[in-house]
Amino acid sequence: MSTGQMHPGQHPVDDDLVRRLVARQFPxxxxxxxxxxxxxxxxxxxxxxxxDMVVRLPLLEGGAEDVPTEREWxxxxxxxxxxxxxxxxxxxxxxxxxxxxxxxxxxxxxxNPEAGALGEPAALARDLxxxxxxxxxxxxxxxxxxxxxxxxxxxxxxxxxxxxxxxGIPQEGVDCDAAAAVWEDALRAPDWDGxxxxxxxxxxxxxxxxxxxxxxxxxxFGCTGVGDPAxxxxxxxxxxxxxxxxxxxxxxxxxxxxxxxxxxRTLSQALIALPYYRTTNPAMARNARHVIREVLxxxxxxx
Numbered sequence: 001m002s003t004g005q006m007h008p009g010q011h012p013v014d015d016d017l018v019r020r021l022v023a024r025q026f027p028x029x030x031x032x033x034x035x036x037x038x039x040x041x042x043x044x045x046x047x048x049x050x051x052d053m054v055v056r057l058p059l060l061e062g063g064a065e066d067v068p069t070e071r072e073w074x075x076x077x078x079x080x081x082x083x084x085x086x087x088x089x090x091x092x093x094x095x096x097x098x099x100x101x102x103x104x105x106x107x108x109x110x111x112n113p114e115a116g117a118l119g120e121p122a123a124l125a126r127d128l129x130x131x132x133x134x135x136x137x138x139x140x141x142x143x144x145x146x147x148x149x150x151x152x153x154x155x156x157x158x159x160x161x162x163x164x165x166x167x168g169i170p171q172e173g174v175d176c177d178a179a180a181a182v183w184e185d186a187l188r189a190p191d192w193d194g195x196x197x198x199x200x201x202x203x204x205x206x207x208x209x210x211x212x213x214x215x216x217x218x219x220x221f222g223c224t225g226v227g228d229p230a231x232x233x234x235x236x237x238x239x240x241x242x243x244x245x246x247x248x249x250x251x252x253x254x255x256x257x258x259x260x261x262x263x264x265r266t267l268s269q270a271l272i273a274l275p276y277y278r279t280t281n282p283a284m285a286r287n288a289r290h291v292i293r294e295v296l297x298x299x300x301x302x303x
Contacts, residue, residue, distance in 0.1 A: 014036075043059055055103075056105060064100035199228075230262035263295055266291055
């Protein structure tokens with residue numbers, strides 16, 4: 001759960017705003033219970049609406065850009081995937097002083113998995129590989145470019161800046177020279193030269209739901225689109241222990257270059273997230289530390 005304001009320009013939202021938006025635009029749901037749902041998410045606030053729905057409101061203009069992506073593509077992707085994904089029940093529009101589009105979704109039950117506390121890590125690894133495989137097999141015309149779907153080199157400036165910022169935060173204990181070595185290794189890996197594939201592009205623990213240790217749902221498709229298949233290898237380091245990581249890789253048949261790019265992309269995300277969220281979003285900061293430890297333990301050249 002986040003504490004304080006995570007971003008400059010973050011729009012304030014509260015229970016009363018949600019009630020007014022729902023009553024004005026969806027009167028059939030007016031009077032239902034509205035309750036803030038604690039989430040480690042960074043760009044959306046979530047509110048339970050009754051027992052079976054959730055209202056999701058972007059906190060930032062950039063997050064608002066994801067709303068039409070989900071509205072357009074989730075209905076097309078859902079029947080092609082092996083796990084449940086969000087279903088848009090209501091398309092909200094700006095009103096009541098709230099400036100962006102927002103959505104009502106069907107509630108998906110489950111818990112976010114936590115690295116180091118997985119009930120069935122090998123089985124979860126196979127579930128995740130099945131989801132990624134299904135995404136990659138999709139062919140739909142007009143696919144958008146996935147967020148983060150381009151070349152690894154496009155992340156170079158932000159990644160190097162984050163490494164230097166972390167040098168100035170010695171209490172985090174990050175071996176910045178080792179992180180730079182892994183990043184250099186990712187840059188040296190050959191770029192993806194095949195056709196772009198469908199990606200979720202943000203497979204972090206907060207976007208996964210499990211029951212009994214098994215994957216039941218994948219949420220938050222705001223980054224979805226086509227691009228480098230390495231973008232969907234995030235769970236290998238942000239969630240799975242080493243043995244299950246091997247299961248995940250083998251199930252996907254990942255080649256060495258793609259593995260190195262995936263490791264570098266996952267490390268980059270963590271390096272950027274840690275200094276940004278270390279005082280405002282404990283869940284994001286904790287997972288970033290986990291990723292950095294896992295990636296540096298594996299080291300460069302392990303593709």
